Amino acid sequence: MVTLIRKLRPGRGEGRLRGAAAVALAMAALLPLAASCGAGTSIIDKDSLVIGVKPDQPGLGVKAADGGFTGFDVDVASYVGRKLGKPVRFVAAPSSQREKMIMAGSVDLVVATYSITAERKTKVSFGGPYYVAHQDTLVRSGEGGVNNVRDLRGRKLCQVTGSNSWRRVKEERKIPVVLVPSASYSECVRDLQDSKVDAVSTDDLILAGFATSGTKIVNAPFSDERYGVGIRTGDIDGCEAVNKAITEMYQDGTAKRLLDKWFAKSGLALSQNVPQFEGCG
Structure with a gap:
């Protein structure tokens, strides 16, 4: 027995359904891109920045009686904010709270003698380092x-x-x-x-x-402590902007001036070269 098979040409209704399906697929493909570009997903989208610093480390971050903060880390954070074109507000970031503050979104950045470690990188990302202690x-x-x-x-x-x-x-x-x-x-x-x-x-x-x-x-150093700028995981654009600012800080002489300002009398050998960055990928 021979069976004859005749190809059916799609009718107008079927054609319209296929067209609608194609449009739906195209829109679905664009949704992740739209979400990734949403306002507020990066520090560069913000009007101002909240930055966590240490409140009790002389020379690095100290909270004064009037509520203001001073120190090397505070000056570095202020410089980064200016380069990003953002006004900044400082809040205290104790060692035990730094990751929690970033992950909860209560701060945008942390510049608080925050050494970059593999364990911390499972929770947050880092710009920099801005100094290697x-x-x-x-x-x-x-x-x-x-x-x-x-x-x-x-x-x-x-x-x-x-x-x-x-x-x-x-x-x-x-x-x-x-x-x-x-x-x-x-x-x-x-x-x-x-x-x-x-x-x-x-x-x-x-x-x-x-x-x-x-x-x-004692003056017998035994490790490298790479001070990073803590930032929310996934904010690659913000991380790259921070790294650009840190590079400029060394190139324009600001890093040397700030290190001398806060630590020239310490007797420490202060590095004035741009540190090797982590990478923001």
């Missing part, structure tokens, strides 16, 4: 038995909530220190002066701001 150790002036980080063996080390500095000592270098919890580095330094702890170990710029006549920096 080095971890060192602060002890009391009369302490002669601590010449490097390994001399902390068996001693009481201050542990700040939300900071990774103690991990560099106890976990990465396996030095058996006795950890003494603290809420901030300003509290750590008070505890050091009161002999409640034997040492404070963190970034040299932080220690330089806290160093007093009763304390001394």
Whole structure:
């Protein structure tokens, strides 16, 4: 038996249905693009910026009695804001709250001695770094038995909530220190002066701001601390704009001026080269 098959030409109704389906598919393809371009999805779309800084780190970020903030990080954040053409407002960003503040949208950026780490990058993104500091150790002036980080063996080390500095000592270098919890580095330094702890170990710029006549920096750095600008994950345009501003900050001499302004008297060897950026992809 031979079966004859005749191709049916689509009628007008069928043609209209196919046309409508094509239009629907085209619109669906455009929806992700429209969503990605929506207002407010990037810091560059905002009229102003809220930036988290430290309130209690001399030389880096300190909140004054009048509510204003001063320090190197504050000046860097102000420069970035100007380059982005945005007025900025500063709020306190404690170490333990930095990721939460970015993820919750209560701040647009965080510039608060925020070292870039693999763990933090699972929650937020980073522009920069805008400076590469080095971890060192602060002890009391009369302490002669601590010449490097390994001399902390068996001693009481201050542990700040939300900071990774103690991990560099106890976990990465396996030095058996006795950890003494603290809420901030300003509290750590008070505890050091009161002999409640034997040492404070963190970034040299932080220690330089806290160093007093009763304390001394060991001056034996043992890590690179890459200070990043915390930003919401996915804001690639904003991250790239921040990196452009940081590059210009070094090229026009502002970075050198700010480092000298805040740390020239510290005796630290200050880097004045543009750091190697993370990349915003």
